Amino acid sequence: MSEIRVSSQSLMRKPAKGPRDPYAVLRWTLLAMGAIVMVMPIVYMLSASIKYPFEMYDLNIIPTEPTFENYTYVLSDGRFLRWFGNSLLIATLTTISAVFFDALVGYALCKFTFRGRTFVFIAILSTLMIPTEMLVIPWYLMSKSLGWLDSYWGIMFPGVMTAFGTFLMKQFFETVPDDFLEAARIDGLNEFQIWWSVALPLVAPALSALAIFVFLGNWTAFLWPLIVTNSQELYTLPVGLTTFSVEQAVEWELIMTGAALATIPTLIVFLIFQRYIIRGVAMAGLKG
């Protein structure tokens, strides 16, 4: 029999370090560059909002004379609060409407069999492929003929139901087992009650994610509110902020202050619902 000899040195030797991942540095560098590219505009926006006009075109992040006068000015200007309120109202109502109708239509397309179901689904999906810039022309003509120009409803109506939301909700309802719905049917609920009491709570993460997508989309919407509104009282925040840019001068410090304030609701919404967003996006199989 052969003898196995083990020296105490060999047992005590520390495990040799493996070679460093040659791509780790590259990966981290790329990630850092990406982070800087994404974060810098926000940092610059915040920095500009506490600068005086004379310093606006300097690229320094920390102002030489920081000031909160811009915030005082913007917040004391009644127009800003009005636009803020308009945006909040329009984004909230549109979100409620879109979530309700997208979930309703998505459920019907998923759980009911009827003639023309596939055609309806494809027709809804096909609207996803048309850019907003092309849709604003028929929207405008429609608004004009129906007397919706320069009204809240005129701003909101294109968003009261969304093709993306319908598609998203349909995909989520696919994951709800029919047994739940059939059990409720046997228990005596009508189809609306089944949708409301049983199906919707089971797709709550998707609803939250959709609500956030729709809210953010409407909060930041610029092109359509700009086209459909004439009165300053009806402006949304992104449209209103452009009034700080006049022919003689662009008041960047005020625009940046308004923009900084405008991010607050979206940050709050995101912080509250971020786990739902991540879960919803992951479940939807979409890239964030």
Add this chain to the structure above:
Amino acid sequence: MATVTLHNLVKAYGKAEVLHGINLEVADGEFVVFVGPSGCGKSTTLRIIAGLEDVTSGEVQIGGRTVNHLEPKDRDIAMVFQNYAIYPHMSVRKNIGFGLRTSSLSKPEREQRIEEVAAILSMTEYLDRKPAQLSGGQRQRVAIGRAMVRDPAVFLFDEPLSNLDAQLRSQMRLEIKKLHQRVGTTIIFVTHDQVEAMTMADRIVIMKDGHIQQIGTPAEVFHQPANIFVAQFIGAPSMNLMPGRAVAGGLEVGGTMIARETGRTGAMTVGIRPDDLCVTQDKGCFSGRITLLEPLGSETLVYVDIDGQEVVAHADGRNPPALGAVVQLTVDPANLHLFGADGEAIT
């Protein structure tokens, strides 16, 4: 409680007919089990009774009332699903009480009913928990509780135990059986597990390819199978089938002449339950070499090669024969099952 009658029930999806004229009478308070392999139509039949599937032709009666065109909620039935279908966002209390939402009971009456059902199912202490905080067996009880709370005329169970582990399954089998003895409601229970069918049913309905193969008590379908399919489907291990020939004065099978009156002559299939085929020290009917042993504790299943045909027999659990040994097998000729060329039993 109510009777359930299926009269010439046919179900087709497009041109594909999946039920070919099902006729069945379920008595008031009876526990009937539909059993059969996947795709035999047992769940479809149950769903038709529940009103979750439309019937292509035929008639469904519950309590003597034709219910073909009634909505599920109007049929006075309750159903327990395979995956429980208890709502994850509701507490046990809300799940059990869900079926009472549309009832005319007052809130205190509903609460009392929920408490009663929870007590019967030993779930009182879990009433405020969510389903995620319950074990599989407890979830199954909640599903049963939701069905019970409405005090329906008929309970429908669609493979409710198939997601449970073996131990829990046998425990829940007993609980459902006890529940039936206690409440006495008519139960129709679907399963693909013949042990569940045998242990729970008053009567078993064995189905294959959309046809009923046999309806009978567990003892009847085990001891007097109507055909080869039933003979092989019921009983574990399956019945041994051997080619045989009836001649004047006996039956030739496995190279042996067995004294058994068959009532006819010619080729037939001979079925022997493994329980009826015993290893013996004496001269037996058959002789063969052991190819495999399966010790089960109280007995040992012995796989024996008889002239190229493998059969399963049983031997004593304490002193089993050795693998590879040549053994004698004996069977009581009265326990032979005979089947004609069409697969139907010869009586």
